Amino acid sequence: QVQLVQSGAEVKKPGSSVKVSCKASGGTFSSYTISWVRQVPGQGLEWMGRIISLLGITNYTQKFQGRVTITADKSTTTAYMELRSLRSEDTAVYYCAAEGYNSPFDYWGQGTLVTVSS
């Protein structure tokens, strides 16, 4: 059973960057595909991108292309999502999710609230 534990809440200034971590346990990290999904308060779920650890490949949505970087450190079984040039509209809960046998989001982290405010 895969478990994902994310880093704590962050408060950031507009224009700065945030890096959220997602530590995985259980399973084989090198075979994980980990996605990042965000949820603006009161709104729905939005896929930002993913890393296919086995191949070292990343996919990003057009909306975040150039502003987001997803990485994975196999030595610490931790995935990261860095979002740059933050604006108030980026205030959201950011989730990591791991692909399982059934779906791209079989396992979820607990979420990390990122607040962007001056």
Place this chain on the structure above:
Amino acid sequence: DIQMTQSPSSLSASVGDRVTITCRASQSIANYLNWYQQKPGKAPKPLIYAASSLQSGVPSKFSGSGSGTDFTLTISSLQPEDFATYYCQQSFSTPLTFGGGTKVEIK
């Protein structure tokens, strides 16, 4: 990008009611359709994958059907713990996309 449209966006129902939520894809996605349940302040929970297969541990009151562009999630007898927001999601192609959600509230 494949657009996923859910209806209704919200509904009010009573305990014991049968509830059906619809999800439509902007193009055919075969059966690459998943459903998630989310309660306030919690991460989404996987319910159904491949349009109609129950995730492990999910009670049989939940069922999914459909293929191509039209899909449904049915809760056969609504219980207090089922009041939540439900999302469909396509895994046919990237970018992976979600429906806008259906909030199931107590009548």
